[in-house]
Amino acid sequence: MTFGEFLEALSGADISVLAGFDASAPAFAALDPAVKRKWTQAHRVYYGATKFTRKQADARELAAGMPLDQICLIERxxxxxxxxxxRWRLRLELLRFRGSYKALSQRIDDTVTTPKPTPKKQCRFSSSRAGMRSVSLTYAERDIAxxxxxxxxxxxxxxPAAEQMADALVRLLRGEEGGVPHAVPRPIVLVPLPEWTRIQSGAGEEVQLVLTDGTTMSGAEFLAREFGAELEVAAFHPAEGAVNLYRTQRFANDKQxxxxxxMSxxxxxxxCRHGADHCETHHVTAWRHGGETNLNNLVPLCRYHNGTNDDDPWMVRRGRICIRDGTPVWVxxxxxxxxxxxxxxxxxxFGA
Structure with missing residues (x-):
């Protein structure tokens, strides 16, 4: 099969494609890695070594004409x-089925009984939407009951119970003794100060401030919170970005x-929903490549994306973070x- 014939056959591929399948062959180089893994698994079942040779032959005969994506679904x-x-008994039974992909998937679920994995304890938080967030808790059934x-x-x-129980739960969490404290954002004034001037003049409801935990608050809410005595002022250059941060005490790492x-x-x-307060400090040019711990080389990334970033720009796999005009962007x-x-x-x- 030529490469052109191979690409043409993909739209209607069936088990005949598997007969000569070789994941390492140049003709199959254009395949997505996930597709290669599925086809490799199916090729091993229908054409590989097995002690169930008679059932394997029957399976190839029954699979004739069935779309390859359905065959891969059965194997998965x-x-x-x-x-x-x-597995061979169920395989032969399912290969006799003719219908849509969705119908076959439902037939498999009705036919194949597999144990469900035991849920793990976990607590998850969603991103903000219209000022609201969701929390999902999986824990011991007795405690949840x-x-x-x-x-x-x-x-x-x-x-109706749902909204009432949400309010009751928050009241419990905010209990006077031992309750969950409010997250206290640090008050930061950006220079130049037009928005700060508007807040001071009484127009705070119209001003929206972005916090480093990923949430927002109005200027009026900003003034209503008790932030403590320390005020921070940050200066920004319209092209280079952050210039410096002035405080009553100097802590270089905290400043950076x-x-x-x-900046982000x-x-x-x-x-990604993770606020900068819960991120790691990422070197845009990796430390091992000579990147320095300077403001023009630092970006907050969550732990997952910090680990998957293409630190080596010549090795393109998952994309990477760059800084453009002082602002982090994903490439x-x-x-x-x-x-x-x-x-x-x-x-x-600056409306950058």
Missing amino acids: KLAAVGDAAE DLEHLLRSLIDPSL RTLASM PTCPLPG SPNGYEVPNDTPGAMQLL
């Missing part, structure tokens, strides 16, 4: 079946992390620059 879901003989029982005892049963978070209040990868593996959705200091001050 049968991987959870431990006994080899049982106790919590639900308590919350239901604190609401009016004649009214704070300014980096002001959240992890700048598209769709995709194809070279497209995607700015952060959450505006940082440069956008707020």
